[in-house]
Each structure stands twice: as structure tokens, then as C-alpha cells.
Amino acid sequence: MKIYCTQHAGFCFGVKRAIKMAIRAVEKEKKSFSLGPLIHNQGVVEELKKRGIIPVSDINEIDEKDICFIIRSHGIHPEILEDLKNRNFKIVDATCPKVRRAQRYVEKLSGEGYFVIIVGEKDHPEVKGLLGYARGNAQVYYENMEVKYKKVGIVPQTTLDIEHLNGAISKIIPQVIEMKIYNTICNETTLRIQEALEIAQKVDLMIVVGGKNSANTTRLYQICKKLKPTYHIESVRELSPDMFKGIKSIGLAAGASTPKEQIKEIERYLKKLSC
Ligand code: F3S
Numbered sequence: 001m002k003i004y005c006t007q008h009a010g011f012c013f014g015v016k017r018a019i020k021m022a023i024r025a026v027e028k029e030k031k032s033f034s035l036g037p038l039i040h041n042q043g044v045v046e047e048l049k050k051r052g053i054i055p056v057s058d059i060n061e062i063d064e065k066d067i068c069f070i071i072r073s074h075g076i077h078p079e080i081l082e083d084l085k086n087r088n089f090k091i092v093d094a095t096c097p098k099v100r101r102a103q104r105y106v107e108k109l110s111g112e113g114y115f116v117i118i119v120g121e122k123d124h125p126e127v128k129g130l131l132g133y134a135r136g137n138a139q140v141y142y143e144n145m146e147v148k149y150k151k152v153g154i155v156p157q158t159t160l161d162i163e164h165l166n167g168a169i170s171k172i173i174p175q176v177i178e179m180k181i182y183n184t185i186c187n188e189t190t191l192r193i194q195e196a197l198e199i200a201q202k203v204d205l206m207i208v209v210g211g212k213n214s215a216n217t218t219r220l221y222q223i224c225k226k227l228k229p230t231y232h233i234e235s236v237r238e239l240s241p242d243m244f245k246g247i248k249s250i251g252l253a254a255g256a257s258t259p260k261e262q263i264k265e266i267e268r269y270l271k272k273l274s275c
Contacts, residue, residue, distance in 0.1 A: 001274035002249040004203060006195040006196040009171035009263050010109070011114030012155055012256035014096030015039050016128045018073040021094040026052045029068035029090060035059060035080065038072055038094075039257040040214035042234065057141070059083060063149035068092055070136050076098045077132035085224040090253040098158050103133045114209070117141050118123055118220025119168045120157025127157050146177040154179060158186040159216040161193055161223065161259055188256055189216055196220050199251035205244070207262055208271075210255035223255065236265045241273055 006222040009250040012017070018038060026032045037055045045055060053070065056062060059080065060071075071081070075095040084091055097101075109116050116138035120127040131138050139145075152172060156165045162185060173179060190237045191241040200206050210217030213232060227252075233239065243252070250270055254263045 001247060001270070002200045002203075003243065003252060003267060003270050004249065004255070004273065005252040005263070006199060007268055008188070008195055009209070009252070009254035010256075010258060010260040014073040014098060014186075014188070015257050018070075018094035019044070022048065022053050022070045023051065025068045025070055025090075025092040029066075030251035031064070032068040032092070033062055033077060034070045034072055036072065038070065038075075038210040040217070040255075041257045041262075042211060043258065043262065044257075044259055046237070048173045049226035055167070059087075062089075066090075070123065071095050075103055076125075077129050079132060096158070098184065098185075098186050099129075101128055101173050102155055102158060102182070103125075105153075105182040105184060105260055106130050106133040106138065106155050107179060109155070109182075110137040111167075114151050114178075115139075115147075116151035116153045116155060117145075117168070118155050118157065119165055119174065120160055121215055124157060126159075130155060130157070131226055131272040143174070145171065147172055149270065150177040152176050152179050154181040156185050157215075158182070159183055159189045159219065160185055160228065161219060162190070174255070189219075192216070192220060192253065192256065193223055196224055199253065200224045200227040200230075201227060203249040203251040204247045205249075206251045206253065207239075207266065208232045208253050208255070209266055209274070210234065210258035213256045214255045217258065220255055224251075233266070235262070236269050239266070239269060244270075244273060 073096040122140040
């Protein structure tokens with residue numbers, strides 16, 4: 001059994017940076033919180049919890065003082081940021097610079113009188129945060145959206161694939177007079193998708209490793225499964241030899257929030273199986 005592993009599997013720059021900042025913060029501040037898990041990977045979140053980085057689902061859950069609040073790589077809604085500042089929490093802003101750039105574009109477009117359409121997942125924390133920067137002058141794109149505005153600005157979620165963006169643009173363009181697009185799709189996402197696609201074309205089966213709650217990992221899975229049978233797994237424990245009967249080649253891909261060690265573990269398992 002041949003195993004092909006993508007070169008760009010594992011943490012992206014923004015996730016690495018956020019984890020580093022959070023660890024540095026907790027070493028100094030002792031207790032730190034993040035709104036939602038710091039990254040979409042259960043194993044890593046558990047490790048971080050042991051170090052004192054606690055995810056909460058609502059900032060009102062925190063009634064302690066002198067704590068540090070870490071903003072995840074996805075960024076945060078500006079009103080929540082204000083709220084955190086008003087509560088005098090120490091803030092460590094680990095918003096990925098690429099997400100921050102997208103937030104600035106949303107703010108700029110809205111300020112210039114464009115109605116902002118965010119192309120992405122409406123429930124994703126990055127998208128919720130982006131919406132906040134338009135100060136009510138924005139909406140998340142949905143299938144067959146009727147656009148009432150003649151002047152629109154488009155900002156894609158950083159982890160969107162280009163096909164989705166193109167699809168949305170082609171639907172919106174006939175409805176408007178003026179359209180301004182900022183391409184905020186992150187190249188880390190694009191690289192992972194391109195590589196996974198190349199590998200998927202030459203193997204019998206794909207395995208995509210990473211959190212089921214991770215948007216970019218789930219997207220990789222959806223893209224790969226259009227080409228080849230694909231498993232989306234979070235841990236090596238989900239694999240069993242009978243899943244590979246008759247399989248001669250396997251491709252291994254992972255999202256931007258999957259630690260290298262988790263990928264290596266799966267690679268080792270597959271290598272053992274093929275001996
Ligand atoms: Fe940032 Fe791109 Fe990662 S936007 S968080 S470097 S996938």
C-alpha cells in the first residue's frame with residue numbers, strides 16, 4: 001500500500017501564532033480564557049486546558065478579575081471586544097493577521113457606502129466577527145440570494161475555496177451595478193486544497209485528518225470525497241484494517257488546525273498496515 005502525505009498538512013501560520021501567544025500569556029498571567037476553543041481540534045484544546053487556557057462559550061461565564069482573555073485566530077466581533085475592554089480584562093489579541101486584514105476590508109467597504117456580502121459559513125466565528133465590522137451594513141451570502149443593493153463589496157471567509165467564491169460572484173454580479181471584491185482567501189488554505197486534490201487524483205482512498213468542527217478540514221474532506229472515497233477522522237482510533245481492504249494507495253491530508261503529531265501517528269499506523 002502506497003501512502004502519499006500532503007506537504008502542507010498541519011498547523012497554519014495563524015494557528016501556530018495563536019497557540020504560541022496563548023501559551024506565553026498563560027505563563028505570565030496564570031489563568032487565561034478564550035471565547036470558544038482556541039483552535040478546532042479537541043486534542044489540542046485539552047492540552048491547552050491543562051496549561052490553564054480555558055475556553056468559554058460566553059464571556060458572562062467569567063466572573064473573575066485579573067484574568068487574561070485570548071482572542072482566537074478567527075478574530076472576534078468588535079462589540080464583544082469592546083465589552084472585554086470595558087471589563088478591564090487583559091487582552092491578548094491572537095487574531096490571525098490575515099483575518100484582521102479581512103476585517104479592515106469589511107470596515108473600509110462599509111465606510112465607503114458598499115453593502116458588504118461575506119461569502120462563507122454564517123455560523124463560523126470568523127464570519128460572525130467580520131459582520132460586526134460592517135456595523136449592520138452586511139449579510140452572509142446564501143444560495144440564490146436576492147441583492148437589493150446596487151453597490152456591493154464582497155469579502156470571502158479566509159478559508160473559503162475559490163470555487164465557492166466564483167459561484168457567489170457569478171450569482172451576484174447580474175443583480176448589481178458596482179461590485180468591489182477583496183480576495184481575502186488565505187494561501188495556506190489554497191495550498192492545502194490544491195495539494196489534497198493532486199494527491200486524491202492518484203490514490204484509491206483519501207484520509208482527511210482534523211477536527212469535525214474545523215471549517216477548513218471539513219471543506220478538504222468535501223472536496224476530496226468528490227474525487228475519491230474519503231474518511232474524515234479525528235484520531236487514529238477511528239481506523240481499522242478492514243477499512244483498507246483492496247486499497248493499494250492512500251492519500252493523507254489535514255486541515256490548518258491539525259497538529260503534525262496527529263498526522264504522523266496516522267501515517268505510522270498506515271505504514272505498519274502496509275508492511
Ligand atoms: Fe490565518 Fe490562514 Fe490560518 S487566515 S488562521 S493563516 S488558514
